[in-house]
Amino acid sequence: MSDTMSQTAVAPAVGRYAYDQVDRTFLRERVEQFRDQVARRISGELSEDQFKPLRLMNGLYLQLHAYMLRVAIPYGMLGAAQMRELAHIARTYDRDYGHFTTRQNIQFNWIRLEDTPDILGRLADVDMHAIQTSGNCIRNVTCDEFAGAAADEVLDPRIHAEILRQWSTLHPEFSFLPRKFKIAITGSPHDRVAARFHDVGLVARPGEDGRAVFDVYVGGGLGRTPIIGVLLRDGLPEEDLLAWLEAIVRVYNAHGRRDNMYKARIKILVQALGIERFREEVDAEFAQMDRARYRLDPAIVAGIRARFAVPDLQAPADAAQRLQADRARTPAFDRWVRTNTHPHRVSGFISAVISLKPDGGIPGDVTADQMDTIAALAERYSFGEIRITHMQNVVLGHVREDQLQELWRELAAAGLATPNIGLVGDIIACPGLDYCSLANARSIPIAQKLSARFADPGLQERIGALRINISGCINACGHHHAGHIGILGVDKRGEEYFQLTLGGSGENDAAIGQIIGPALPEDETVDAIAALIDAYLVHRHEGERFVDTYRRLGAAVFKDAVYATT
Template sequence: MNAPIGHYQYDAVDRDFLASRIEEFADQVGRRLSGALTEDEFKPFRLMNGLYLQLHAYMLRIAIPYGTLDSRQMRMLAEIARVHDRDYGHFTTRQNIQFNWIKLEETPEILRKLASVDMHAIQTSGNCIRNVTSDQFAGAAADELLDPRIHAEILRQWSTLHPEFTFLPRKFKIAISGSPQDRVAARFHDIGLVTRPGADGKPLFRIFVGGGLGRTPFVGKEIFDSVPEEDLLMTLEAIIRVYNAHGRRDNIYKARIKVLVEALGIEAYRAAVLAELAQMDRAHYRLTPEMVGAIRARFASPVLDAPADAAARLEADRRRDAAFDRWVHANTHPHRAPGFIAVTVSLKPTGGSPGDATSAQMDRLADLADSHSFGELRITHMQNIVLAHVRQDRLFALWSELREIGLGTPNVSRIGDIIACPGLDYCALANARSIPIARKLSARFGDVALQEEIGVLRVNISGCINACGHHHAGHIGLLGVDKRGEEFFQITLGGRSDEKAAIGEILGPALREDETVDAIARIVDRYLSLRDMGESFLDTLSRLGDAPFKEAAYEAA
């Protein structure tokens, strides 16, 4: 079998580590099942292995480092869904996958199956550095300055079981974009890295700290604007050391780095980091070209060779089929290689549950990755899947096959491309169910011509203030709240997660579910009636303010 494309190739050291970790956890599971460990005693062990206890069952969160999978790994996820869950999995905004109906006694077997394809669930929970996320078009995007998967892998290896950062004040999230275009919501992370060109042509890193959502949302602040590759690890280590030393541990709600940065101010935080850097041995932390090259060599790169007429054949297919043309317009992204294109497969079918995929769909996606994209798949932080290297002359065939499995919806970045957490259907922390209202909104705006007319408009839904659905960052955000035992939704407008990152503003009082769906419809209708030629929803909102949309939302309340 050829080496899988797109991500770091494990060696004997990696596999031995996973095997020993699994056997250790299997012993802990056995002691919990026998009663030798109470649930409270077992909790820190299971969290270190990605296992949560939710409303109805255990949930296992599996790591997909920087969102990249190969086809054999996707087939294993399909097997786990089929054999150990209820025949589906939920892809998350952290580029991971969650299985919500796991039996505790089966977790060691599941982890062994994952290890057989070089996967695990380490650092997907707990107060540690979580899965490092990356640009879903890494290695393919035309505007890329460097392939961020290489540096995400370096950060993964650096952070895994880091002795100083195993028990941070709170969970810690890092994202990296290899392009000046922020496709990773960098400014809403504890640390966000965005690449920019240096004067000598070498990429530099802009570093943002203190971003995050939840009950106290903040847009991250730029702490450094020109960090060279060789100083990346040392700089990140210093930033996290300051947080580890001074972050609050007496209050879980005030323990994130965003609270510390806000309390100190970015200038004082930068000064503390510079003081830390001054004490560190630069030679010890220096990320040399040889080190980066050694990691890059562990990635297998596809040979991108397309026929000279590939683009012309794609254009002919688009002229011949209007439905295909609409899908190409919404669901593809320019590729760096002539004759290729990157494809986003929407996991948001009309009326469906955002981010969910059945075992049959996972198996077929693995097959399509083999036949159309060198066996490689990417999970996006928007809860979709990318096939990054598709020949343009084969795009029509891919689209036809995606339609057969219900994954050919042309709605990426449209109102039907809803981001949502699992909500009260699964999560013990939630106040409201995210999935039913997502399905209703998806059905309400299911007409693809209407979605095309509306244009780019992101809807994000969170079932509680912890904001796992990133509602603060949605152009339209919905937050589930509990009012005397009844589910309501608070509407926010104007959030965004790109280079102009902003937190959505609350529009007014929370509404019941059906009232909320109707209110969103009126907001969209008002936008369509007020927009100038070519204006996006955010453009119109910026020009007019929220008053006309508030009037529309509450006119029937």
């Protein structure tokens, strides 16, 4: 949005790019523009057909019961003040809660049209907006939730995600693409962003000279036609990142279909042309570009990096020992540490994952009071920095190990200490038919029943790593194709049924789940999932995840387990 190299830097915010006056002026102008558009819609000067593209460019959807506002959280990074503003919006303009999505954004589901300009104005006050959360443009870039903190990362992907945000925002050539376009980036060779299921996925790894390079995947996606992205470029140098992405999107914009929205995504174009032909097209576009203009100079990268504050990561020398002693004294805390933390690059620190999947709860939902609590805890324990994950949870990235038990106690008091990250209770679910006009079935009740069924922490740990994803329709906002167990809502003669898929994964072993049999009515679905898990527990080898056992045995054992009980 702003030319970083030509602006005077302002005090950076920890974890998030610091906006300057150019950014803030742009957001203010955008709010006032939309305020006029809303007034004209309310007065009848604009019809709904005329207003629709305008509201979508500002993240405003019309759903089953009300307007829904989707607020951008670029690469999932928030500050405490921003989280408090989201809490205020939830309390004042919605029904006291918000819903974090698989694109690291937040949705408010009960918004009045006349309130939206004021909401966007309040968001602008804290350097937030709803741009690129809808429409056929390059959407909010998603990122590794442990960026800048993970022990295994080769670069901090927030820096490059911010570069891509600035490059793509209001890009004159890419504002009206054939269809929406999604980019994900991880700074670790371990894929923590489902890169292979994006239009473009970027996975950083060490290059031959020790500098980080990117493996570029293209043409992935879920929805009606699930496809695993293919490797387009192996080892892309940092300096060519923008030029290469520009070439990819130019080819898509020129050749992507506009006659059929179901065949308009880049994954369809890549399949139609074949990866070799698509690569030739991109190479040709890249070859004729002004390389000097698009070169990502190290000075530009350094300028962007300087707009991120670096926390002062100083911990007592015995922080790790104190954590071990706390764990030994408190078994419940020890269990939470095992499931809800991630190794940090700095000795004495750890990243803590706050589950938004309480027993029997709605995945991704968080109340206004809980938002305020998270903001306060972030200030107390993690330099005011908050991260939203594509798994619909929250991360405090830099917690001292000797303060972790204190944090856990405060989370428990707020109902935010469920020890289930990566386990059967850590369910991903879209809002489904409770809110969405596109859905065939309700995702939320199934998620709640499964969460309650497997609430026992000991049982969850015994089951081990298991990813359950639920979508209310074929658009796959719950990423059911990428779940070890996927659940898809379908309509059968006006009744809600659920189709089960097995064997999916969004990680390095990316796979599309396969349908195992006929769809089931809602009252049989939870029992069917329990039967699948029972079969896994009987047949697994030591150390095998559910998905590994499924791949080793094939579908027959699991199919028999489900349909013998229905």
